[in-house]
Amino acid sequence: MTLTLAVKPYRRRFRAxxxxxxxxxxxxxxxxxxxTDGLGRVAYGEIAPIPWFGSETLEDALDFCRAxxxxxxxxxxxxxxxxxxxxxxxxxxxxxSDPPGDRQHHCRQxxxxxARDFAPLGDWPTGxxxxxxxxxxxxxxxxxxxxxxxxxxxxxIAQGHQTLKWKIGVFGLDQELAWxxxxxxxxxxxxxxxxxxxxxxxxxQAEQWLESCDRLNAxxxxxxxEHVEQPLPPDQWPDLVxxxxxxxxxxxxxxxxxxxxxxxxxxxxxxPGVYVVKxxxxxxxxxxxxxxxxxxxxxxxFSSVFETRIxxxxxxALAAACYQEQTSIPALGFGTQGQFGxxxxxxxxxQIWEQLI
Numbered sequence: 001m002t003l004t005l006a007v008k009p010y011r012r013r014f015r016a017x018x019x020x021x022x023x024x025x026x027x028x029x030x031x032x033x034x035x036t037d038g039l040g041r042v043a044y045g046e047i048a049p050i051p052w053f054g055s056e057t058l059e060d061a062l063d064f065c066r067a068x069x070x071x072x073x074x075x076x077x078x079x080x081x082x083x084x085x086x087x088x089x090x091x092x093x094x095x096x097s098d099p100p101g102d103r104q105h106h107c108r109q110x111x112x113x114x115a116r117d118f119a120p121l122g123d124w125p126t127g128x129x130x131x132x133x134x135x136x137x138x139x140x141x142x143x144x145x146x147x148x149x150x151x152x153x154x155x156x157i158a159q160g161h162q163t164l165k166w167k168i169g170v171f172g173l174d175q176e177l178a179w180x181x182x183x184x185x186x187x188x189x190x191x192x193x194x195x196x197x198x199x200x201x202x203x204x205q206a207e208q209w210l211e212s213c214d215r216l217n218a219x220x221x222x223x224x225x226e227h228v229e230q231p232l233p234p235d236q237w238p239d240l241v242x243x244x245x246x247x248x249x250x251x252x253x254x255x256x257x258x259x260x261x262x263x264x265x266x267x268x269x270x271x272p273g274v275y276v277v278k279x280x281x282x283x284x285x286x287x288x289x290x291x292x293x294x295x296x297x298x299x300x301x302f303s304s305v306f307e308t309r310i311x312x313x314x315x316x317a318l319a320a321a322c323y324q325e326q327t328s329i330p331a332l333g334f335g336t337q338g339q340f341g342x343x344x345x346x347x348x349x350x351q352i353w354e355q356l357i
Contacts, residue, residue, distance in 0.1 A: 001096060004036040005072040005089075007047075007065045008356040009058065010308070012340045019145040021169040021200025022052055028306050028340070029058050030084075032353055033065070035072065035092040044349040045092030046311030048280045049084035053305075054258030055281040061085045078284070083259045086284040091314035094285065136160025140194060140331040145170040147179055153187060156335075163192040163226065163331035168209065169200030177212055184222050191223035192331070199233040199255045206231035206243055213249035226330075227274055230254040234262075237269075244273050252276050252301060260288050267295070276333065279315035280305045292322040303333030310349045 009031045018025040030048040047065075049055040064078070064085055074096040078086045141156035143149035145167040156164055164187075168176050180195075187193065201209065206228075213225045227250035232240050234256040244251045252274035257263045260283035263275060277300055282288050292300055302319040304312060312334060323329050337345045344352050 001037065001074060003072050003074065003093075003096065005065065005068055005070055006034045006036075007062065008032050008034075008353065009062065010356055012308075012342060012344070014306075014339055015341050016144070018167075018339075019170050020167055020196075021198035030307065030311075031058065031062060031065070031088070032308070032310060032349075032356065033088055033092050034353060035089075035096075037096065041095070042350075043092045043095045044310050044353065045088040045090070045314065046280065046307050047084050047088035048305050048307040048311050050258075050281055050305055053255060053278075053281060054262070055084045056082045061088075065089075080259070080261060080283065083283040084281045087280050087282065087288075087314070088311065090284045090286070091311070097286075137162045138329070138332055139163075139335045140165050140333050141335045143167075146176075150179060150183055153183060157188065157191065161331075161335065162190070163194065165194040165196055165333065165335075167198065168195050168228075169197040169205075173205050173208065177208070180212065180216075184216050184225075187223040189221055189223055192226045193223055194226050194229060194252075196229040196254070197231045199230045201231045203232060203236070203239050203243075206239075207246075210243060210247040210249050210251075214247055217249060225249055227252040229276060230256060241271075244271075250274055254278075254303075259283055260291060263288075263291055267291070274299055274301055274330075276301045276303050277319075278303050278305050279318050280307045280311045285314065285318055289318055289321050292318075297323055297326050297329060301330045301333055304336045306336050306339060308344050308352060309347075310352065 010029065012028045014026055014028065030046060033045045033047065035043050047061045049058055049061055051057045061082060061084060064082055072089070074093045076089070078089060136159055139161060140163040141161035143152055143164050143166040149166050153164055195209065209228060209231065213228060216222050217225055229252045231243065231251060240251065240256070250273050253266060253271060254276040257266055257275050258278065258281055263282070275295065277292060279288060279302065300322065302315065304315065307315070316334065319332065
């Protein structure tokens with residue numbers, strides 16, 4: 001079946017630039033896609049690449065879409081070198097991968113599901129939220145880098161978040177370790193903290209962080225440091241394996257497993273820790289879901305890439321499919337709302353689409 005494809009790029013400014021070990025991120029750029037069939041049924045998807053994280057560039061994605069000349073087939077083959085494009089187009093085309101009798105229902109549900117209010121996980125598919133408890137507790141709250149997190153954590157806890165994430169490797173090591181000690185002494189004992197280095201540490205620095213985490217985790221009066229995300233760059237695989245075996249605090253791979261081929265490689269090599277799965281840049285939805293079902297649910301942390309709610313809904317639908325029948329899941333890394341100076345988090349996809357030129 002030949003379908004009509006339309007593509008609109010977008011550019012959103014962060015309310016406050018994000019500080020990471022990769023540098024300062026001020027603008028989020030991507031593209032929305034709209035797929036329409038001959039009966040006027042519409043579905044949306046989102047291409048939200050992060051080239052410095054391992055995906056294609058936005059221009060690569062747009063070049064591929066332009067070459068389609070406004071027409072697309074549900075069985076289209078998209079190269080693995082375009083993982084964000086695979087996910088964005090694959091999500092939109094999912095309606096036409098269903099049996100014929102289900103297509104119209106899927107298209108209606110696509111807009112209806114995504115239009116629900118986000119409070120804070122309104123895009124989590126209906127029926128699953130009740131299995132895992134309070135929505136805010138399901139989401140990892142995002143702390144600002146540096147000392148600003150000392151004044152910010154309490155508001156996230158008040159909103160119901162039980163797990164928080166803090167970017168490290170942004171400021172000096174000694175200063176950040178002092179801030180960690182400071183916040184650990186004030187967080188609720190039943191709280192959980194994730195430290196995200198974005199591959200920005202040296203081995204020596206990573207060892208100091210993990211030694212501190214092990215020491216703090218040994219204190220039952222302190223909150224739990226759940227894991228350290230990507231302490232070293234992906235090309236330092238032997239050192240990452242060594243650190244995972246040397247310290248008690250878990251290590252989560254992030255940049256090392258940005259795409260499905262990377263996930264498969266690390267899985268074959270027997271990675272013992274956590275995989276951070278960013279669906280919007282990982283690849284085609286169905287093969288990604290098939291891979292995730294091979295893993296223990298507790299080994300997977302699904303995470304946002306600051307996509308719009310169109311991409312977020314598709315990512316959460318995939319996470320929900322992988323967590324079926326689970327009553328306890330790791331906090332989802334989707335506490336990214338409120339980061340932009342627009343209303344896209346509450347608009348239905350058709351309204352977001354119409355705002356773009």
